Amino acid sequence: MEKKLxxxxxxxxxxxxxxxxxxxxxxxxxxxxxxxxxxxxFEHGVEKMIPVATIEEATEYKKQGFIVGAERxxxxxxxxxxxxxxxxxxxxxxxxxxVVISTTNGTQAIEAARHSYKIVxxxxxxxxxxxxxxxxxxxxxxxxxxxxxNRFNLExxxxxxxxxxxxxxxxxxxxxxxxxxxxxxxxxxxxxxxRFLHNSSHxxxxxxxxxxxxxxxxxxxxxxxAIPVLEGKHLIRLS
Amino acid sequence: MEKKLxxxxxxxxxxxxxxxxxxxxxxxxxxxxxxxxxxxxFEHGVEKMIPVATIEEATEYKKQGFIVGAERxxxxxxxxxxxxxxxxxxxxxxxxxxVVISTTNGTQAIEAARHSYKIVxxxxxxxxxxxxxxxxxxxxxxxxxxxxxNRFNLExxxxxxxxxxxxxxxxxxxxxxxxxxxxxxxxxxxxxxxRFLHNSSHxxxxxxxxxxxxxxxxxxxxxxxAIPVLEGKHLIRLS
Numbered sequence: 001m002e003k004k005l006x007x008x009x010x011x012x013x014x015x016x017x018x019x020x021x022x023x024x025x026x027x028x029x030x031x032x033x034x035x036x037x038x039x040x041x042f043e044h045g046v047e048k049m050i051p052v053a054t055i056e057e058a059t060e061y062k063k064q065g066f067i068v069g070a071e072r073x074x075x076x077x078x079x080x081x082x083x084x085x086x087x088x089x090x091x092x093x094x095x096x097x098x099v100v101i102s103t104t105n106g107t108q109a110i111e112a113a114r115h116s117y118k119i120v121x122x123x124x125x126x127x128x129x130x131x132x133x134x135x136x137x138x139x140x141x142x143x144x145x146x147x148x149x150n151r152f153n154l155e156x157x158x159x160x161x162x163x164x165x166x167x168x169x170x171x172x173x174x175x176x177x178x179x180x181x182x183x184x185x186x187x188x189x190x191x192x193x194x195r196f197l198h199n200s201s202h203x204x205x206x207x208x209x210x211x212x213x214x215x216x217x218x219x220x221x222x223x224x225x226a227i228p229v230l231e232g233k234h235l236i237r238l239s
Numbered sequence: 240m241e242k243k244l245x246x247x248x249x250x251x252x253x254x255x256x257x258x259x260x261x262x263x264x265x266x267x268x269x270x271x272x273x274x275x276x277x278x279x280x281f282e283h284g285v286e287k288m289i290p291v292a293t294i295e296e297a298t299e300y301k302k303q304g305f306i307v308g309a310e311r312x313x314x315x316x317x318x319x320x321x322x323x324x325x326x327x328x329x330x331x332x333x334x335x336x337x338v339v340i341s342t343t344n345g346t347q348a349i350e351a352a353r354h355s356y357k358i359v360x361x362x363x364x365x366x367x368x369x370x371x372x373x374x375x376x377x378x379x380x381x382x383x384x385x386x387x388x389n390r391f392n393l394e395x396x397x398x399x400x401x402x403x404x405x406x407x408x409x410x411x412x413x414x415x416x417x418x419x420x421x422x423x424x425x426x427x428x429x430x431x432x433x434r435f436l437h438n439s440s441h442x443x444x445x446x447x448x449x450x451x452x453x454x455x456x457x458x459x460x461x462x463x464x465a466i467p468v469l470e471g472k473h474l475i476r477l478s
Contacts, residue, residue, distance in 0.1 A: 011391060012254055018389045150257045152250060152417035177440050178391035181424050188423045201416050 007141045007167045008176030009160040013105075013112040014150040025139050026113045027122040027130065027163065030146035031155040032202050033084045034106025036123040036218040037069070040086040042237045043125075043224035045095035049235040051102070053111040058102040068100040074209055085214050086125075098234075105146035110230065113144055121228040121235065124159060124193075124218060129225040129239060131166040141167065143179070154200035155218075158193055161186025194219045246380045246406045247415030248399040252344075252351040253389040264378050265352045266361040266369065266402065269385035270394040271441050272323045273345025275362040275457040276308070279325040281476045282364075282463035284334035288474040290341070292350040297341040307339040313448055324453050325364075337473075344385035349469065352383055360467035360474065363398060363432075363457065368464040368478060370405040380406065382418070393439035394457075397432055400425025433458045 010019040029035055038049060052058050055070060058080065062068045068080045069088065076083025084103045101107060113119050122130045122143070134141050143163055145156035161182035167173040168183065175183065189196035194216065197203045203215055229238040249258040268274055277288060291297050294309060297319065301307045307319045308327065315322025323342045340346060352358050361369045361382070373380050382402055384395035400421035406412040407422065414422065428435035433455065436442045442454055468477040 009391070011250055012257075014254060014257065015251055015389065018251075018253065148416075150254060151415075152248070152420065154416040154420055157416075157420055175438075176390075177387075177393040177396075180438055181391065181393055181396055184424050184427045185420050188427060199414075199419055 002172070004174040005138065005140050005172055006176060007143065007164050007173045007179050009143045009145065009157070009164065009178035009182050011145050011152050011157065011178060012147045012150045013109040013144065016112040016144060019142055020116065021140065023117050023139065024142045025134065025137060026116045026119045027134070027141065027143045028106065028109045028113065028119055028146065029122050029143060029156045029159050030103065030106030030109060031123055031159050031218050032206060033086060033214055033218055034101070034103040034146065035121045036125050037084045037086045037089050038101065038121050038228050038235060039123045039126045039224050039226055041089035041094065041099060042226035042228055044090045046089065046099050047096050048098040049228065050098065050100045050233055051107040051110045051235060052100060053102065053108050055102060058100060061100040066100045067094065067097055070102045072104050074205055074211070085211070086217050087214070105148060109144050109146040119230040120238065122159065122163065124162070124221045125223040126226055127162060128222045130227055131163055133227055133239065134163070135167060135170045135172065141173070148202055153202055155197055155202060157182050158186055158189055158196065162190070241411070243413040244377070244379050244411055245415060246382065246403050246412045246418050248382045248384065248396070248403070248417035248421050250384050250391050250396065250417060251386045251389045252348040252383065255351040255383060258381055259355065260379065262356050262378065263381045264373065264376060265355045265358045266373070266380065266382050267345065267348045267352065267358055267385065268361050268382060268395045268398050269342065269345030269348060270362055270398050270457050271445060272325060272453055272457055273340070273342040273385065274360045275364050276323045276325045276328050277340065277360050277467050277474065278362045278365045278463050278465055280328035280333065280338060281465035281467055283329045285328065285338050286335050287337040288467070289337065289339045289472055290346040290349045290474060291339060292341065292347050294341060297339060300339040305339045306333065306336055309341045311343050313444055313450070324450070325456050326453070344387060348383050348385040358469040359477065361398065361402065363401070363460045364462040365465055366401060367461045369466055370402055372466055372478065373402070374406060374409045374411065380412070387441055392441055394436055394441060396421050397425055397428055397435070401429070
């Protein structure tokens, strides 16, 4: 019998150390909105991105003349070029450019997993390309949810469940407990994930900020085939 | 409109600090098997229990002549009186006694939350008594899953979902994201939680150790009305 690969889910960047293995592929997930925005940026011609965890680093890059997106608690930070709305990254002026990005949760998750074998970026907007690529790699997969300030969140967990369902569907993956649970959660929500998310704390937060259009955008599937991958300090387009 | 109370779920003791609030009631959950065993002990006449996080502390109590249960990785530890099988706590000789207990996950979770307003112990075996009491307290509730070595596990999450369902059913609670997700998970599993758990890593581990009877025992509801509560270093029976 073929030995199956494992897909599991880490529900908070703070738990990454207990899930770390030297040889797995880590998918960083921050559906609302960092990883959705990053996928959008590559789809629309950004050449490289530099994810940084702190505002201090973002400020340093800004001083050096880089284009910098910076967001905390849902708001773009004054003094930078934009925040993490995907729409900010659909911009002719960004084509071929390197863009620095720092966000409340997503870039923290990338930082937490920085020393893993490979880090790629996932969102509903690139889900099919991502899952096909993951299925072709013959490696264990860890889906790392950015959550909200190290808490569990609904949108990242749903996405982790969606990816788990697809990988298990290939017949080559078995699930860890968290992946099994998130796939069950997704099975409840998948008829209308947007509606399911209506109850989530962060969707509520963003809607209260007038960002419903962003939420709708981020819940769309397959807007791009771009799979951003971390190479050193840069995210580049894998495919 | 009445302001609702909040029920949320913390999926790993390591995340407790990000969920901590000064005034919430914490329910510590380690369905397989520590909190099930603790409820059983009180049902069968144990008067006090002393949960300790380390084997060193357990050894110290043993030297002082205490009865001590100690388990790591599913096994009872040599030199102690028993491990954390609930059946070990159904014993005439334990009536009226103080029993020290140290386990892989459950007693670590108690330790993590030690400075919260109130800590009670939950398991399927006391679920109705627990939920009725929680509903009567007019306080926010945090369901703290012990997990497995700080990882998410299926059985504790399912139980957290079951409790969430009941508290939301009173009309007085709203859910955090994790509670909402675990209630959805429970809605998938509740027709046959034992069967659902069949896929969980820890149930597999215990079954491989010949402990299926323990799993079946721990998945039974309402074997006791005992609600163990932490007072200083002791667990005592609240009701």
